[in-house]
Amino acid sequence: MKDFLNKLNSTAISLGAEYAEARALRLTKTSLTLKEEQVEAAKQGIESGVAVRVLVNGAWGFASAGSLEPVTLDNAVLSACRMAKLASTRLKIPIKLAPVKVIEDRVVAKPKKDPSHVSMEEKIQTALKINRSSIGFDSRVKSCGMDYLDLTGNSFFVNSEGTSIEQDKLYVWARITATARTNGVFTFSREEIGSTAGYELFDEQIPEELGKKVAARAVQQLTAKPPKGGKSPVVLGPNVVGVFVHEAFGHLAEADLALSGGLLASNMGKKIGSSLVTFYDDGTLLGSFGAFKYDDEGVPTQKTLLIKDGIVTGLMHNRDTANKFNTNPTGNARAEDFRVEPIIRMRCTYMAPQDQTLEELFEGIKFGYYFKSFRGGQASLDGTFQVGIQEGYEIINSEIGAPIRDASISGNTLETLHKVDAVGRDFVLDPGRCGKGQTAFICDGGPHIRLSEVVVGGSA
Amino acid sequence: MGVLERQTLISTAEDAVKAALKLGAKEAEAYAYEGQAISIGIELGQISKTNCIIDRGLGIRVLVNKAIGFAYTNILTDKAAIEGAVIGALSAAKASKPDPDWHGLPSMQSYRPAEGTFDQRIVELSPEDLVKVTATMLDVAPEVDKRVFPVEGGAGSGYWANAIVNSNGIAAYDRGTIVECSLAALAKEGSEVTPICFEFNITRDYRLNPEWVGREAAKLAVAALKPKPVETKTTRVILTQFALQDLLTYTFMNAIKADNVQRRQSPFKDKIGEQVASKSLTIYDDGLYPGGLRASQFDGEGVAHQKTPIIEKGVLKNFLYDNYTARKENRESSGNASRAGYLSVPGIDVTNFQIMPGRKSAEEMLSEVNDGLIIYYLQGAHSSNPVSGEFSVVANPAWIIKDGMIDHSCKGAMLAGNVFELLKNISVVGGNERQVGNLVAPWVIVENMRVIGK
Structure with a gap:
C-alpha cells in the first residue's frame, strides 16, 4: 500500500505539485438501532478508498474515490492537480506548510476486547439489556432507543516529504435515549458513551446502569418546571462545562476559525477570563474518544494549552495555519474518512480542575440554577454561545432544589469567562460528536464550576 | 467510470438481490448509488481549495424469519465484495430478533417524473465555471462595504444516480443534479465582529446568481454591526x-x-x-x-x-x-x-x-x-x-x-x-x-x- 500511495504522490509532483499526500482507509463498521427492545436494524459495512491532496502554486487540490483501482486514482490525482492549478490563478496569498519532522511509524491498537471479534449476537444482547432496563424502570417511560456503532480498520498516510504512517483505527460508541410521559408532559433524556480502547467499554459502563440512568432522568423531568428567563448565578456540572469549553471557546481556538474573523486571533497573550480558567485540547489521553497518535497530516498529536490562568496561550493548528501564525502544528488536522479533506478539529477539550469542593461552589447562592447535563450547544464566531440543558435544578439558599426542564444558557464567551468565580477539584470527561461539515469523535469535560451570572433562557 | 448508467446500476442491484435470495433471504432489497461532486472553496477571503469526490456503493437489506439485516460495501467492481456484503447482511439478520410487525417490502409501483431535478448542463459544468461563480461573489461582497470580510463559502456541483431493486418486483432508477454557491461573510469595525451572515443559491437546474448572493451576504453583515x-x-x-x-x-x-x-x-x-x-x-x-x-x-x-x-x-x-x-x-x-x-x-x-x-x-x-x-x-x-x-x-x-x-x-x-x-x-x-x-x-x-x- 505504501508503494502504491507513493506512486500517486510522485505522479502529483510530476504534474507540478510542490507537495502531495495520499491517505488510504479500510474500515469495517457494525451498527445497531434498537427501539423498545426491537432491533430496527443490524448493520455491517465495509468501505475503502483513497484521498489525495496536493498543493499546486499554493492552492489545495483534493480528490477522493471509493476505490483502489490505479486508473481511477490516477484520474483523481490529475483532477486534484488541475483544479488546484486553476484555483491558484486567483490566489493572493499562497498556502505554505509549516515544516514538520519526517515520520515512519506503525501504530497498533491493543484492545482488551476487539469489537470486530465480538459477535453481532453479543452486541445485540448488550443493547437489549440497556433497552430493557430503561423501559422497565418505570411505567411512565414510554419509549427507549439505542444506537450503537463500532469501527475498526486501518489508515495509511504517505506524503511527498517521506512521512509514512500506518495506524489502526478503533472506535466504540453508543447513544441511549428514553422518553417519559404523564398528563400531557413529555420528557426526553439521552446519554452517550464512547471509547478508542475497545469493547471493554461495556465492562466499565454497565449496560443495566446506563439504561436506568437515562430512564431515571426522563422520569424525574416529568415533575420539573421551566426556569425563569434572565440573569442568574449558576453552577455547571462537568458535562455542561465540557460542552461550554468545546462550543463557547474551543471553536474560537481553532486557528482556521480564528483567522476567519473569530475573536481569538487578536487576543493572543491577552487575559480574556478569570485567573481560574485553564483550558487544554489534548489528543494524548489514551482510550479517550478524541485520542489518536498522528493526525491526518501525519503530525503527532499533543496536549495543547489553550488558556492558562485566563490568558490565551495557544490555538489548534494544522500545517497551513501554523505557518500563518509562525508556530508549530498541534496535530489537530482530522478527516472524517477518505471522502473528505482534513480540517482543524478538537480532540479532548477540557477545563483544568482547581481546588474547591462542591459545597463551596454552592455556598452563598440565594437563588440560582445547577445545570448538570447538556442537550446540544452551538457558538458563532462573534463569541455568542448557547448550551441547552437536559437536567437542571434550582439552587435555593446554597442547596439543590426542585428540578427544572428545557433550559439553556447563553452569553458572550469573553464576558462569560470573566464570570467564572469558583472551580471545583473534581474532573469528568464525556465523549461526544462534533459537526463542522464533517463529524468528528471528540471528548470534553472538566470540573464543576460556578459562574457569577449568565443569561438563562426559560419560558417562565 | 460510467456514472449515471441505468443498466449498470440496476443490474448491480439485481445481482445482489438474487444472491441474497439464493443464500437464504426471504426478502431482499438493494440500493446502488453512484455520484460525483466538485467544489471550489473560499478560505480567508480567497479561493484556495478545490475538491473532487467520487463515491459509489451498494446497501443491501435482507429479511430472514422477519428479522432485518443490512450491510453495505463501496467496492462494486468485485463480485466477491458484493457477495461479502450479502453474507454480512444475512448474518446480521440471523443474529437479530424477529420483528412481528414486519409485513414485507414494498410492492411494484408506477412512477411519475420529478420535474426539474436533472440538468445536463450541471453534469457538463467545468471547474472553471465554478471558479468564475466563486470569484464573482468574492468581488461583489467588499464592493458593498469595505468592512465586509468573506469568511467561507464557494461553489459546487454534483450529479448522481441511484437504483433500487427488491424481491417484490421493484426495479427503479433515477438520477439528479444540483448546483450551489454560497458566501458566509462578517463585518468588522474596530474590535467588533458581527456573527457570520450567510446567503446562498441552490438549485437542481443551472440557475445561479452569484452577484445576488455576494451582495446579500455583505448587506446582512453590515446591517449586523453595532x-x-x-x-x-x-x-x-x-x-x-x-x-x-x-x-x-x-x-x-x-x-x-x-x-x-x-x-x-x-x-x-x-x-x-x-x-x-x-x-x-x-x-x-x-x-x-x-x-x-x-x-x-x-x-x-x-x-x-x-x-x-x-x-x-x-x-x-x-x-x-x-x-x-x-x-x-x-x-x-x-x-x-x-x-x-x-x-x-x-x-x-x-x-x-x-x-x-x-x-x-x-x-x-x-x-x-x-x-x-x-x-x-x-x-x-x-x-x-x-x-x-x-x-x-x-x-x-x-x-x-x-x-x-x-x-x-x-x-x-x-x-x-x-x-x-x-x-x-x-x-x-x-x-x-x-x-x-x-x-x-x-x-x-x-x-x-x-x-x-x-
Missing part, C-alpha cells in the same frame, strides 16, 4: 426561512413521522382532524415538488413520491409513513423512506416540506410590525426538546423592527417557548417563498414570542 441589547418581553417576531427551518426540523417534523406517533413520542398522536395550528397554516410534504432539493421519483424504498397534506388551514391531516410503519396500520406508505446514501437503512423523513405561501411581500410583513424582531438565524435549535417541542435558543443575528422598518441589530436575544404553541401563534404567512434545505416556505409572523434579553 448591535444593541434587547429588552426582556413578549413580542411579535418575524421568522425568516432559516430560523423556521431550524425550529421545525428538530421538533414539529419529528412529531409527524409515523414511527414517533406509533411509539407515543408525538404530541400529535390521536390528533388527526384536530386544529393544531393557526388557520393561516397549510403544509404539504411534496416529494415531487418541481425543482425541489429533495425531489425525486421515488423514496429510499422505491415507493413513488407523492404530495401529502400535513396541515390544511391549521387542521392536522396526515402523518408521514415508510413502508414498515404503513403496513403496521394496514395502509400505504406515503413515500417518506429516506436514505443517507448507501451506508444507511431507510428511515422516515420529510421530503420538501412546503408551507403554502400567502400574498404579502417582505415589506408588507415588516410594515405590520410596530415593535418587534426579525430573526434570521438561530443558535441551539438542535437542543430543543424533540418530544415536547420546548425550545430555548439564541437569535443571532436578529434585528429590532420599529414602526415597520428594520431599525438596528440586537445581540444575545434568547427566544424561549414551545414549537407547538408557536404554530398556533402564527398570524401571517408571507408570500416570499424560498427553499432552505427540507423546507419550502415564506417568512411568518409569530405573536407572543418570549424574548429574553439582558
Whole structure:
C-alpha cells in the first residue's frame, strides 16, 4: 500500500505539485438501532478508498474515490492537480506548510476486547439489556432507543516529504435515549458513551446502569418546571462545562476559525477570563474518544494549552495555519474518512480542575440554577454561545432544589469567562460528536464550576 | 467510470438481490448509488481549495424469519465484495430478533417524473465555471462595504444516480443534479465582529446568481454591526426561512413521522382532524415538488413520491409513513423512506416540506410590525426538546423592527417557548417563498414570542 500511495504522490509532483499526500482507509463498521427492545436494524459495512491532496502554486487540490483501482486514482490525482492549478490563478496569498519532522511509524491498537471479534449476537444482547432496563424502570417511560456503532480498520498516510504512517483505527460508541410521559408532559433524556480502547467499554459502563440512568432522568423531568428567563448565578456540572469549553471557546481556538474573523486571533497573550480558567485540547489521553497518535497530516498529536490562568496561550493548528501564525502544528488536522479533506478539529477539550469542593461552589447562592447535563450547544464566531440543558435544578439558599426542564444558557464567551468565580477539584470527561461539515469523535469535560451570572433562557 | 448508467446500476442491484435470495433471504432489497461532486472553496477571503469526490456503493437489506439485516460495501467492481456484503447482511439478520410487525417490502409501483431535478448542463459544468461563480461573489461582497470580510463559502456541483431493486418486483432508477454557491461573510469595525451572515443559491437546474448572493451576504453583515441589547418581553417576531427551518426540523417534523406517533413520542398522536395550528397554516410534504432539493421519483424504498397534506388551514391531516410503519396500520406508505446514501437503512423523513405561501411581500410583513424582531438565524435549535417541542435558543443575528422598518441589530436575544404553541401563534404567512434545505416556505409572523434579553 505504501508503494502504491507513493506512486500517486510522485505522479502529483510530476504534474507540478510542490507537495502531495495520499491517505488510504479500510474500515469495517457494525451498527445497531434498537427501539423498545426491537432491533430496527443490524448493520455491517465495509468501505475503502483513497484521498489525495496536493498543493499546486499554493492552492489545495483534493480528490477522493471509493476505490483502489490505479486508473481511477490516477484520474483523481490529475483532477486534484488541475483544479488546484486553476484555483491558484486567483490566489493572493499562497498556502505554505509549516515544516514538520519526517515520520515512519506503525501504530497498533491493543484492545482488551476487539469489537470486530465480538459477535453481532453479543452486541445485540448488550443493547437489549440497556433497552430493557430503561423501559422497565418505570411505567411512565414510554419509549427507549439505542444506537450503537463500532469501527475498526486501518489508515495509511504517505506524503511527498517521506512521512509514512500506518495506524489502526478503533472506535466504540453508543447513544441511549428514553422518553417519559404523564398528563400531557413529555420528557426526553439521552446519554452517550464512547471509547478508542475497545469493547471493554461495556465492562466499565454497565449496560443495566446506563439504561436506568437515562430512564431515571426522563422520569424525574416529568415533575420539573421551566426556569425563569434572565440573569442568574449558576453552577455547571462537568458535562455542561465540557460542552461550554468545546462550543463557547474551543471553536474560537481553532486557528482556521480564528483567522476567519473569530475573536481569538487578536487576543493572543491577552487575559480574556478569570485567573481560574485553564483550558487544554489534548489528543494524548489514551482510550479517550478524541485520542489518536498522528493526525491526518501525519503530525503527532499533543496536549495543547489553550488558556492558562485566563490568558490565551495557544490555538489548534494544522500545517497551513501554523505557518500563518509562525508556530508549530498541534496535530489537530482530522478527516472524517477518505471522502473528505482534513480540517482543524478538537480532540479532548477540557477545563483544568482547581481546588474547591462542591459545597463551596454552592455556598452563598440565594437563588440560582445547577445545570448538570447538556442537550446540544452551538457558538458563532462573534463569541455568542448557547448550551441547552437536559437536567437542571434550582439552587435555593446554597442547596439543590426542585428540578427544572428545557433550559439553556447563553452569553458572550469573553464576558462569560470573566464570570467564572469558583472551580471545583473534581474532573469528568464525556465523549461526544462534533459537526463542522464533517463529524468528528471528540471528548470534553472538566470540573464543576460556578459562574457569577449568565443569561438563562426559560419560558417562565 | 460510467456514472449515471441505468443498466449498470440496476443490474448491480439485481445481482445482489438474487444472491441474497439464493443464500437464504426471504426478502431482499438493494440500493446502488453512484455520484460525483466538485467544489471550489473560499478560505480567508480567497479561493484556495478545490475538491473532487467520487463515491459509489451498494446497501443491501435482507429479511430472514422477519428479522432485518443490512450491510453495505463501496467496492462494486468485485463480485466477491458484493457477495461479502450479502453474507454480512444475512448474518446480521440471523443474529437479530424477529420483528412481528414486519409485513414485507414494498410492492411494484408506477412512477411519475420529478420535474426539474436533472440538468445536463450541471453534469457538463467545468471547474472553471465554478471558479468564475466563486470569484464573482468574492468581488461583489467588499464592493458593498469595505468592512465586509468573506469568511467561507464557494461553489459546487454534483450529479448522481441511484437504483433500487427488491424481491417484490421493484426495479427503479433515477438520477439528479444540483448546483450551489454560497458566501458566509462578517463585518468588522474596530474590535467588533458581527456573527457570520450567510446567503446562498441552490438549485437542481443551472440557475445561479452569484452577484445576488455576494451582495446579500455583505448587506446582512453590515446591517449586523453595532448591535444593541434587547429588552426582556413578549413580542411579535418575524421568522425568516432559516430560523423556521431550524425550529421545525428538530421538533414539529419529528412529531409527524409515523414511527414517533406509533411509539407515543408525538404530541400529535390521536390528533388527526384536530386544529393544531393557526388557520393561516397549510403544509404539504411534496416529494415531487418541481425543482425541489429533495425531489425525486421515488423514496429510499422505491415507493413513488407523492404530495401529502400535513396541515390544511391549521387542521392536522396526515402523518408521514415508510413502508414498515404503513403496513403496521394496514395502509400505504406515503413515500417518506429516506436514505443517507448507501451506508444507511431507510428511515422516515420529510421530503420538501412546503408551507403554502400567502400574498404579502417582505415589506408588507415588516410594515405590520410596530415593535418587534426579525430573526434570521438561530443558535441551539438542535437542543430543543424533540418530544415536547420546548425550545430555548439564541437569535443571532436578529434585528429590532420599529414602526415597520428594520431599525438596528440586537445581540444575545434568547427566544424561549414551545414549537407547538408557536404554530398556533402564527398570524401571517408571507408570500416570499424560498427553499432552505427540507423546507419550502415564506417568512411568518409569530405573536407572543418570549424574548429574553439582558
